[in-house]
Amino acid sequence: MTTTAIVTLAAVLVIVLGVSLITRPRHSSTVDFYLAGQRVGVVTNSWAICGDYLSAASFLGVAAAVYVSGLDGAWYAVGFAAGFVPVLLLVAAPLRRFGEFSLADFLARRLNSDTVRISSVAVVQLVILCYLVPQSVGGGITWELLVGHGIGGLSAYSTGVLLSTAVIAVVVAFGGMRGTTWNQAVQFLLLFLALVWLAVVVTSDGFRYGEAVEALSSQPLANPELVDEDAGQWALSQETNYIQPDQPAVFGEAGTRYGHLGQVALVVTLAMGTAGLPHVMNRYFTSPTGRAARTTTVWVLVLIGVFYALAVMLGTAAREVIPRAQQDHPWLAEYTVDGVLRIPEHALPVLGRIYGDEAGLGLVTAAALIAAMSTVAGLLLASAATWGHDVYERHINPRATQRQAVWAGRLTTLIAAGTAAGLAIALRPDAFTPAMPSLVATMVTWAFAVAGSALTPVVVLAIWWRRTTAAGAVAGMLTGGVLAVAMFLTASFLQPSALRELLAAPTLVVAPAAVLITVLVSLRTRAPADADTSWVIMHGTAADRHTERLAALTVEERRRRRAR
């Protein structure tokens, strides 16, 4: 292991464990463990949501998708960034005002049904698993690149998966939402810093965005393909143009990966999925008021917009810089085929090493590890809230003490982490590269597809349509979940076509179907009796004003004390 690797890993550990120690929960209560006492301010929460949301798929995956597909790779960035617009318009403020611990808890209380709770727990767990696995894959890829060898007879990839998941599982199990919030906020700032540093060094070295896109578009886009598996032989293969099949696919134009329908289907799937992501939505319950939740989302929209614009630019920069850097950096030969990276997720770490040598590689890989770990933290906490609160506290042991409930959450955190690490080890990213623009980003798309098809329609209807019933919600969730999984699994057996694109990103079709089923079943079942009470809580601002007045009184009291 090089000195850089040791320093990088030590820095990541010191940051993660240090922040967790300083911000450890003060009380052993479920409100403190799952919701950080519901006192997380707008700026801190927006950083934490960004840390939670900007995963390995965003940091490694978006740049990788642009690197390998050009303009078509940018649809990931557009879809991920677009996701917070529906959250802001339709979900953030009413969800927070209604309160609760988790999405499943919200739906169950709003619709007054344990069946809804159990159904949503099942969907939430599926989303969490689909999202957790690629983050662990990201940890493995980063370790492979940074350290290069394993520990205790394990491969470098497996060691990375196990260590990154284990560290964050322990941090979450003992730090709860308070420790996780501060960890995610600090981690987002470090991640952002790494991206800004890369953008600055690349630009100062003479990278010009427009000229680079022009130069890359002057020749057909080709990527490495494993031509002889036994001999491990790779060769460049030209990409097909899915919009104009008679023309070669080029970097700067759409069509290298998707047709028109595929573009829209992918962006809609990612955009609608965010509002159903349990780890992101659970963060809104930590805001003190609904208004604060809404303002937090505005901050998030601005911050992630800048982040994704930089990620797209750096994916382009990597494509242009790496081939011409080969002469001065012979180590690149190990990772490339005729100047093009075999694993596109290596784009940013390789760029870091080119410009910052071992220290640059250290900074970027630390950021990648941090990106994976902060999202894993959010996912594990969401899993803990679902199992510990929605299943254990509500069904298995309704008389559980606060201490028992918190320990149930901690235990389920460790089990979810173990399952995700096991699945990540079973999947090798380089084996999937020819079929998927970026394995990490593609796997995350599945999580968004299930969330956007099964959870978002029901959550939005529960907030905005009084007549939504428990039976309607269960029918909608089942329809959305089953159809989404069936469609993206079917897509993996089909040849590239418009149908395959639609099936691979199914929310465009499935979400309207889920809405339709929810509405039809709701209209055929008895309307919930206490919808008016829920309406006053969700859409009224009494609780917001009360909390704001208490906060103002507290500030005034502090001022008076200081004046004395």
Add this chain to the structure above:
Amino acid sequence: MRFEGETSSPEVQDTPAEVDAAFRTLRRIAVTYFIVFLLVLAAFPVLTMALDWWTEARVIRNLSPAFLTAGVGLYAVFAVIGIAAATLSSSVEARMLGQQQNLGQQPDAEQT
């Protein structure tokens, strides 16, 4: 989850009629901005199909309008939609809800 006593205090209660009126206005705002958002998303493939200029012209820093939109422009539009919708929704809530509380607090304000 609700804070203890937060709805038992009479001066901070919203009436169902007030909430319903505010809800209808907020729903109109949310739906309007959501339609704008969907139109922005749908515009990209439509422009790619309909206008050669969209992919062939060079505008800022030698980038085509299509690449500029996917690389930078859409994130700015999302932020603008978010800021506009959040500002309008919060101002509607402030105008339509909690008026009784403000009226109730006025004498106190005058006394101080």
